[in-house]
Amino acid sequence: MSDSELLAINGVVKHFDISGGVLDQLRIENGRFKLKKVVVKAVNDVSFAIKRGETFSVVGESGCGKSTLARTVIGLYPPNSGEVRYKGERIDHLPPKRMLPYRARMQMIFQDPYASLNPRMTVRSILEEPVMFHQRGVSRQSVRNKVAEVMAQVGVDPGWATRYPHEFSGGQRQRISIARALMVDPEFIIADEPISALDVSIQAQILNLLMDAQEKLGLTYMFITHDLSVVSHISSRVAVMYLGCVCELADTQKLFHSPRHPYTQALLTAIPRLGVAKPRHVKLRGEVPTPINLPPGCVFHQRCIHTNDRCKNEIPRLTRLDDGTHVACHAVLEGRI
């Protein structure tokens, strides 16, 4: 582990068993009863490290496992295998009590500010709760001062602390969710699609707020999004996910200028660009397969134009190229593309 590394995950796997009870699992095969499990393979063997102070983005289309990955990293889901390390300490298997100090250092901002704020709590109690919980013994007055300070910082009038979430607009609610995350002085924030529920002019305000907070408080972000223009703007490094696997990981500039993985290439050409009259995008064959029946070999091989026999049988590993980009593609590694 290098000093600059804040969070590292290694071979994280997260599967969900959705097979239900015994009767749901019952199948008849060749005249005999069998129990069959149905497993959603949401995240498969993902490894990367996030450096202190950077904005690390995870992009991908819906169902690629990016939100599951975020929740696994922060400890909302236990991983099936693999490990999560925070400053070198392994945290994925800690009992809840010993996990507590890490929970204060890692905070999360969710997508939908209508669902993530308790409608029956005032803004003040929403903001006070995490401090009261994590920093017992802090005086009531200093918590109040902190609420006022953080509210002002995120651009919500501290005089509104006695109001309820429904009295605020979507953008203001998202500011309050950000404030809640900042209340416990975290080092690391996972933002799961924090702006995709907001209007265009409000998106810019929230992105600015997140960038300001990062600069002022030295935060590290893991940013989950499907919006590539946002990714190219705020992040230092990007991981592209497809069907639970990271297929490319690179510096933002490199990824957007010279994408290597065929899926990244298709994804980038699909972004609608302002003022480009005729969209000319790389078309993909078919659709994303379900994460219940993962294709053998490379998960992308059925939709890729560079597929050969090796792609159909052997899972490509995320491998470092000379320019520092990591890519999981046989064709790139063999020099075919």
Place this chain on the structure above:
Amino acid sequence: MGRLLEVDNLEIKFALRFGDLTAINGVSFTLDKGERLGLVGESGAGKSVTGFAIINLISKPGYISGGRILFQGRDLTKMSYEGVRQIRGDRISMIFQDPMMTLNPVLTVGTQMIETLLAHRNMTVRDAEAVSIEKLKKVQISSPEQRLKQYPHEFSGGMRQRIVIAIALLTGPELIIADEPTTALDVTIQAEIMDLLLGLCESENMGLILITHDLAVVSQVTEKIAVMYAGKIVESGPTERIINDPLHPYTRGLINALPEVAEPGTRLNQIPGMMPTLTSIPKGCSFHPRCDYRLDVCETEDPEFIYLENNKRRVSCHYWKNK
């Protein structure tokens, strides 16, 4: 090119307990045959209500309180319910945001397609099925004969939206109103659906009103743009001109707020504040509290349109009037 649609000074109100709220206030635009218009704005700007008004889908307590909607020369606001019903779904089709909400989950795709056709055409079920298959081919759905027997849940989001488009095409309409057709879809699917829609509009010479908040999508598909803010059109004109040289401060703000316009890593140019709700629309220009170009007159007087570039574009802004 003939005139397909003319919306003239449209006004829509919502009758509420404490009085009438004006949702749409004097919206005018025109669409020629085969022309594509983008209605752009943030949520609450009134773009969807405008789209619904054209096909008379405004439900109570909303009502059209003024203006005209001329479709091929006939005023839809003065027509009987039955008269509008014959045009809606036949000459004008609508595509909504969420295909799962549009399609009936308990009927097969075939049933829904044939039902639509039989409601508007005097034909046999067998013929209706043939037309349905032909339209499904047009939206690039493979093995349409089998697909007709399937239910909406058996399709992915992108495929469902293709089916909705196929249903919209059934009667060979002159105008399609698409309300955020790709907002619920992933970027790669969005690109495919937009390609498809654009190709179909061109090959069938259909008019399109694309309602969306996404300026980038609009700039790729439409020929002209109307930007809406708080129930009014604030600027309209040819797409290429609006995108490259926006005049109204709100349009400028929207374009400048896009991450791709700013240098990576720098602060974005945000528009301060937020759009007023219908109950609190400020006096004068409704944008003035958020505007960098504000003049004294903006706080008291509602700006009139000024016409520019051979009357091809217009903007309602005191700043440009005084310039």
